[in-house]
Amino acid sequence: MIAEMRGQRPNPTISAISPPEPDLTPDQMIARADGMRDLLRERQAAAEAAGNISQETNQAMVDAGFYRVIQPRTFGGYGFDLPTYVRLVTAVARGCPETAWVLSLVLGHVHQLATYSLEAQIEAYGETGDFRAPEVAAPQGRGIPVPGGFSVTGAWDYASGCAHATHILLTFLVTDPQSGATTMRMGLFHRSEYEIVRNWEVIGMQGTGSDRVVMTDVFVPDYRAKPYPPFDAVPPAEAYAESPLFYGPARPFIVTESASVIVGAAEGALDLYEESFRARKATGPTGAPRQELAEYQLNYGRCRALVDTARAALLQTATDYMEIARRTHETGQPCSEEVFRRLTLVILQSIHLAHEAVDIIFRTAGTAASKKDAMLGRYWRNVGVLRGHLAHQSDSASINYGRTHFGQPPVGIA
Incomplete structure (x- = not known):
């Protein structure tokens, strides 16, 4: 049934929320992620078997402040920049790509x-600033206009992290009863307004809990149902005066979310590759340690260069993104389509490089990497699944x- 509206619309007056550790620095946060690497590796198999990361792992990231890394300080976040975000996610992905994806x-x-x-944001962040929200951008639900908002029913697949959320962002279609137009x-x-249906069964990234969420006749008020895509929308200035990151273009940011996981996963695979060289000898006449043989040294060098270049490209685009966002924040002039598409291409290239490195690692590591419970095989499967994502x-x-560069309109899916 449709929930009744309680009271009036939220008061738009902002009450600043202090982050849990006001003096926390970016380097301290990254050090926490690096310190979790061994534990994340130990929990990989359990996450894959369960189809989700554990509550303990999620809580550890909450306690470490990871979910607040770029969240505006006005709303209880740390307000760090996009390069810090990239460093954090790659550090976590190095230990467990599935955890990093969530x-x-x-x-x-x-x-x-x-x-x-602003009303919706104040309501979402609440008194403590604890906000964690998956998103499904494909419109897999319908909204019926009702007084004050919409009654929404639907089933949305691929809701990564839905079991560990406080909220969720879901796209739905609305048909105007007068004009018949659909928007x-x-x-x-x-979180209390949706149920989870376990249907995520894949060969890689199984531990992300990217299950289906369903709801029936859930009321969402107008102020919490924005037009989508939000063309030309800008953050409310009174809340984002010190948060230029949020004035940057959406598409490069969205692709950075996943590219950071893939590049970090490639670093994790390279860690295992090196460990295998130090622990194993080559089969055949030489019987020498792998680390002493030229062919393994060559492959390690190639992969080291690919991973380092992928990371460098991703960090540089994150830096460029911040410059663009600051300029938009200061001048009000949005980033041009050509510029944000060019930036996205560099981010996608970092995915290519990381994927190439992991493929070389897997096909030269030996048959042991193909065992069902092999950690290196898991990195390879995870990166392979992510490489096929529509956004990539x-x-x-x-x-x-x-x-766009030659003055023609875009076509297709990207």
Whole structure:
């Protein structure tokens, strides 16, 4: 049944929320992520078997402040920049790509929240600033206009991190009863308003809990259901005066969320590759340790260069992103389509490089990497699944960059 509206719309007056550790620095946060690496590696198999990261792992990231890394300080976050975000997510992914995927997407959706009404944001962050929200951008639900908002029913697949959320962002279709026109809205819902149906069964990234969420006749008020995509929307200035990151273009940010996981996973695979060299001898006449043989040294060097270049490209685009965002914040002039598409292409190239490195690692590591419980095989499967994500299709992205550069409208999916 449709929930009754309680009281009036939220008071738009902002009461600043202090972060849990006001003096925490970016380097201290990254050091915490590095310190969790061994534990995350130990928990990989359990997460894959369970189809989700554990409550203990999630709580450890909450306690470490990871979910608040870029969240505005006004709303209880640390307000760090995008390069810090990249460093954090890659550090976690190095220990467990599935854990990093949950972290990266769930924390990254504060960027989406920033263009909701101020009332909705104050309500979502609450008194403590604890906000964790998956998002499903594909409109897999319907909204019926009712007084004050919409009654929403639907089933949304691929809701990564939905079991560890405080809220969720879901897109639904709305048909105007007079004109018959159909538009999209993205609703902001509380964790109590959806149920989870376990249907995530894949060969890689199984531990992300990317299950289906369902709801029936859930009321969402107008102020928590923004038009989607939010063309030309900007954050409320009174809450984001000191948060330029949120004035940057959406698409490069979205691709950075997943690219950070893939690059970090490649670093984790390279760690295992090196460990195997030090622990194993080559088969055949030489019987020498792998680390002493030229062919293994060559492959390690190639992969080291690929991973380091992927990381460097990703960090540089994050730095460029911040410069663009600050300029938009100061001048009000949005980033041009050509510039944000070009930035996205570099991010996608970092994914190519990381994927190439992991593929070389897997096919030269030996048969042991193919065992069902092999950690290196898990990294390879995880990166392979992520490489196929719709957002990572660089061919269509390259076509549309070229079309934009030469004055033609984009086509297709990217």
